[in-house]
Amino acid sequence: MYTVVVLALPDAIAFDVATPIEAFGRVRLPDGRPAYRILVAGDDRTVSAGPLRLSVDEGLEALERADLIVVPGRNDPLQPTPPAVLDALRAAAERGTRIASICVGAFTLAEAGLLDGRTATTHWLAAEEFSARFPAVRLNADVLYTDDGGILTSGGASSGLDLCLHVVERDYGAAVGADAARLAVAPLHRPGGQAQYIVRNRPTERASTLSAVLAWIEDNAYRDLALAEIAQAAGMSARTVTRRFRKETGQSPLQWVAGVRLRHAQELLETTDYTVERIAAQTGFPTSSNFRAQFGKVVGVTPGAYRKVFRSRSVAA
Numbered sequence: 001m002y003t004v005v006v007l008a009l010p011d012a013i014a015f016d017v018a019t020p021i022e023a024f025g026r027v028r029l030p031d032g033r034p035a036y037r038i039l040v041a042g043d044d045r046t047v048s049a050g051p052l053r054l055s056v057d058e059g060l061e062a063l064e065r066a067d068l069i070v071v072p073g074r075n076d077p078l079q080p081t082p083p084a085v086l087d088a089l090r091a092a093a094e095r096g097t098r099i100a101s102i103c104v105g106a107f108t109l110a111e112a113g114l115l116d117g118r119t120a121t122t123h124w125l126a127a128e129e130f131s132a133r134f135p136a137v138r139l140n141a142d143v144l145y146t147d148d149g150g151i152l153t154s155g156g157a158s159s160g161l162d163l164c165l166h167v168v169e170r171d172y173g174a175a176v177g178a179d180a181a182r183l184a185v186a187p188l189h190r191p192g193g194q195a196q197y198i199v200r201n202r203p204t205e206r207a208s209t210l211s212a213v214l215a216w217i218e219d220n221a222y223r224d225l226a227l228a229e230i231a232q233a234a235g236m237s238a239r240t241v242t243r244r245f246r247k248e249t250g251q252s253p254l255q256w257v258a259g260v261r262l263r264h265a266q267e268l269l270e271t272t273d274y275t276v277e278r279i280a281a282q283t284g285f286p287t288s289s290n291f292r293a294q295f296g297k298v299v300g301v302t303p304g305a306y307r308k309v310f311r312s313r314s315v316a317a
Helices: 014-025 060-065 083-095 103-111 124-133 157-172 174-183 205-220 227-234 238-249 253-271 276-283 288-299 303-316
Strands: 002-007 036-041 046-049 052-055 068-071 098-101 145-148 151-154
Touching (some): 002 014, 098 157, 103 124, 205 227, 238 253
Antiparallel strands (some): 046 052
């Protein structure tokens, strides 16, 4: 039996704490025995988790008994981690203990120096900040999870479950992993390299001077928009609006338009039975083949595969 220690940090995301507890705690071996012993440990015996308060039974010394340590994300991943926690994680890594993070829990691992020179992922919304703070980490925010030997990281909330199921399959084989997935009402296997399905062109705080034209694009992306028309809507010259977009979004105006169209297409794939041809026309792509090519390049799967995944989730729910 493997011992999993879930690390409860101040301001923990409650979902991230619960995911490994439930995912590993329900796994059974073929003879009915539990596959994992679950402990929850922290630097403090009472930990805040958003609107909740968690009572923690184990101190940091429990990490010395762990076969796997899971580090959940925190609501504010930029706040400093207690030094005792960082020291305990470093010591565990030196002992060869496997350590995994869920969502922005990767910030804690990086703060401890455990991700330097490694490939890792985190929630896509935090990717830019993560890369700025931890340039020594090879961040790949486009994947569900990474497994770099003894250190594992996952993206957003649901990919934390994917990571846990990956660990179960790695520990006990495909049959036990498949049974664990069925208990979690999850796909039997989503490879870590699978895309997070995210089109990253949502406005940020830095896009304040473009807020009006971004809203205008949301309403008009289905049309055959040209740069001159976008500039006119923004009340700027084409050169100025292009410079503003580059500075505030990291994209050109037409790249932004394409991203809006893709997000609208994702919504239609998730919620309607429209054909790919109708979705392409309705969201502003010149042809269905152009839509398929752009969708596959940015999202990482075909429109049909994307619809199948999200329709399957809807049925399972």
